[in-house]
Amino acid sequence: xxxxxxxxxxxxxxxxxxxxxxxxxxxxxxxxxxxxxxxxxxxxxxxxxxxxxxxxxxxxxxxxxxxxxxxxxxxxxxxxxxxxxxxxxxxxxxxxxxxxxxxxxxxxxxxxxxxxxxxxxxxxxxxxxx
Numbered sequence: 001x002x003x004x005x006x007x008x009x010x011x012x013x014x015x016x017x018x019x020x021x022x023x024x025x026x027x028x029x030x031x032x033x034x035x036x037x038x039x040x041x042x043x044x045x046x047x048x049x050x051x052x053x054x055x056x057x058x059x060x061x062x063x064x065x066x067x068x069x070x071x072x073x074x075x076x077x078x079x080x081x082x083x084x085x086x087x088x089x090x091x092x093x094x095x096x097x098x099x100x101x102x103x104x105x106x107x108x109x110x111x112x113x114x115x116x117x118x119x120x121x122x123x124x125x126x127x128x129x130x
Contacts (some may be wrong), residue, residue, distance in 0.1 A: 009109065013057030013102035014041055016111045020100075026051065035084050038077035043085065050093040052082045054120075059106040066101040067117060075121045097121050 018028055026044040033040045042053040054074070056066030070078075075097070082095055099120035103113040 009057045009059065009104060010041075010055065012104060012109055013100070013111065014055045016102055016114060017042060017053060017055050017100040017116070020114060020116065021051075021053070030085075033081070033085060035081050037080040037084060038074075040078060040081050040085070045093060048094060049096045050086065050091050051096045051098055052078060052085075053098045053100055054078060055100045055102060057102040057104055059104045059109065067099045067115075067120060070099055070120065 014031060018031070021028065021042065021044045024046075026046050028042065028044050029050075030043040031041065033043055040052050041055040042051075044051045044053065054070050056069055058066050078097065082097070085091075086095060096119055099117045101115040101117070102111050103115075104110065105112050
Protein backbone atom coordinates (compact mmCIF):
# COMPACT_ATOMS: atom_id res chain seq x y z
CA UNK A 1 0.00 0.00 0.00
CA UNK A 2 1.32 3.44 -0.94
CA UNK A 3 2.03 6.07 1.69
CA UNK A 4 1.30 8.69 -0.95
CA UNK A 5 -2.27 9.89 -1.27
CA UNK A 6 -3.69 11.18 -4.56
CA UNK A 7 -3.39 14.70 -3.11
CA UNK A 8 0.30 14.16 -2.34
CA UNK A 9 0.92 12.76 -5.82
CA UNK A 10 -0.84 15.77 -7.32
CA UNK A 11 1.21 18.16 -5.23
CA UNK A 12 4.46 16.47 -6.30
CA UNK A 13 3.44 16.86 -9.93
CA UNK A 14 2.48 20.50 -9.42
CA UNK A 15 5.86 21.21 -7.76
CA UNK A 16 7.64 19.79 -10.80
CA UNK A 17 5.49 21.76 -13.27
CA UNK A 18 6.05 24.96 -11.27
CA UNK A 19 9.82 24.48 -11.59
CA UNK A 20 9.40 23.80 -15.31
CA UNK A 21 7.42 27.02 -15.78
CA UNK A 22 9.93 29.09 -13.82
CA UNK A 23 12.71 27.79 -16.11
CA UNK A 24 10.58 28.93 -19.06
CA UNK A 25 10.52 32.46 -17.54
CA UNK A 26 6.97 32.32 -16.20
CA UNK A 27 6.05 34.03 -12.96
CA UNK A 28 3.83 31.90 -10.72
CA UNK A 29 0.81 33.90 -9.59
CA UNK A 30 -1.16 31.27 -7.72
CA UNK A 31 -1.38 27.58 -6.90
CA UNK A 32 -4.51 25.65 -6.12
CA UNK A 33 -6.68 28.73 -6.57
CA UNK A 34 -10.29 27.91 -5.74
CA UNK A 35 -13.47 29.77 -6.37
CA UNK A 36 -17.11 28.80 -6.71
CA UNK A 37 -16.53 27.27 -10.16
CA UNK A 38 -13.42 25.13 -9.82
CA UNK A 39 -9.84 24.81 -8.66
CA UNK A 40 -6.99 25.79 -10.93
CA UNK A 41 -3.75 23.98 -10.19
CA UNK A 42 -1.30 26.65 -11.36
CA UNK A 43 -1.76 30.20 -12.63
CA UNK A 44 1.32 31.73 -14.23
CA UNK A 45 2.19 34.60 -16.54
CA UNK A 46 4.83 35.71 -18.95
CA UNK A 47 4.98 38.87 -21.06
CA UNK A 48 2.26 37.67 -23.41
CA UNK A 49 -0.05 35.23 -21.60
CA UNK A 50 -1.77 34.42 -18.38
CA UNK A 51 -1.72 30.64 -18.27
CA UNK A 52 -4.09 28.37 -16.39
CA UNK A 53 -2.50 24.94 -15.97
CA UNK A 54 -4.28 21.71 -15.10
CA UNK A 55 -1.75 19.18 -13.80
CA UNK A 56 -2.48 15.46 -14.08
CA UNK A 57 -0.02 13.23 -12.21
CA UNK A 58 0.00 9.48 -12.77
CA UNK A 59 1.90 6.42 -11.63
CA UNK A 60 1.82 3.20 -13.59
CA UNK A 61 0.21 2.48 -16.92
CA UNK A 62 -3.22 3.71 -17.92
CA UNK A 63 -5.37 3.05 -20.94
CA UNK A 64 -6.11 6.74 -21.36
CA UNK A 65 -3.63 9.58 -21.36
CA UNK A 66 -3.83 11.89 -18.34
CA UNK A 67 -4.92 14.78 -20.59
CA UNK A 68 -8.02 12.75 -21.47
CA UNK A 69 -9.14 13.12 -17.84
CA UNK A 70 -9.70 16.82 -18.54
CA UNK A 71 -13.23 16.37 -19.83
CA UNK A 72 -15.32 19.03 -21.55
CA UNK A 73 -17.16 19.58 -18.27
CA UNK A 74 -13.84 20.08 -16.43
CA UNK A 75 -12.66 22.46 -19.16
CA UNK A 76 -15.82 24.52 -18.74
CA UNK A 77 -15.29 24.75 -14.98
CA UNK A 78 -11.65 25.78 -15.42
CA UNK A 79 -12.60 28.45 -17.96
CA UNK A 80 -15.30 29.87 -15.70
CA UNK A 81 -12.89 29.93 -12.75
CA UNK A 82 -10.28 31.59 -14.97
CA UNK A 83 -12.77 34.22 -16.14
CA UNK A 84 -13.55 35.12 -12.53
CA UNK A 85 -9.84 35.30 -11.69
CA UNK A 86 -9.16 37.55 -14.69
CA UNK A 87 -12.10 39.81 -13.85
CA UNK A 88 -11.30 40.04 -10.11
CA UNK A 89 -7.63 40.81 -10.78
CA UNK A 90 -8.19 43.17 -13.73
CA UNK A 91 -5.92 41.16 -16.04
CA UNK A 92 -5.70 42.12 -19.70
CA UNK A 93 -3.30 39.44 -20.98
CA UNK A 94 -4.42 36.75 -23.38
CA UNK A 95 -5.50 33.63 -21.43
CA UNK A 96 -4.15 30.23 -22.35
CA UNK A 97 -5.22 26.84 -21.02
CA UNK A 98 -2.47 24.25 -20.70
CA UNK A 99 -2.36 20.69 -19.38
CA UNK A 100 0.72 19.09 -17.87
CA UNK A 101 0.93 15.31 -17.77
CA UNK A 102 3.37 14.24 -15.05
CA UNK A 103 4.45 10.62 -14.90
CA UNK A 104 5.78 9.53 -11.51
CA UNK A 105 7.84 6.44 -10.73
CA UNK A 106 5.48 4.08 -8.92
CA UNK A 107 8.08 3.25 -6.25
CA UNK A 108 9.85 6.55 -5.60
CA UNK A 109 7.15 8.96 -6.85
CA UNK A 110 9.86 11.01 -8.55
CA UNK A 111 8.83 12.47 -11.91
CA UNK A 112 10.47 10.74 -14.85
CA UNK A 113 8.53 12.34 -17.69
CA UNK A 114 6.47 15.47 -18.23
CA UNK A 115 4.38 16.15 -21.28
CA UNK A 116 3.51 19.85 -21.23
CA UNK A 117 0.68 20.68 -23.64
CA UNK A 118 0.27 24.35 -24.49
CA UNK A 119 -3.19 25.45 -25.61
CA UNK A 120 -4.62 22.06 -24.64
CA UNK A 121 -8.09 23.57 -24.91
CA UNK A 122 -9.48 26.99 -25.74
CA UNK A 123 -12.38 29.24 -24.95
CA UNK A 124 -14.72 28.57 -27.81
CA UNK A 125 -18.12 27.27 -28.68
CA UNK A 126 -20.65 27.26 -25.86
CA UNK A 127 -17.96 28.10 -23.32
CA UNK A 128 -16.74 31.40 -24.81
CA UNK A 129 -16.46 33.53 -21.71
CA UNK A 130 -13.71 35.93 -22.75
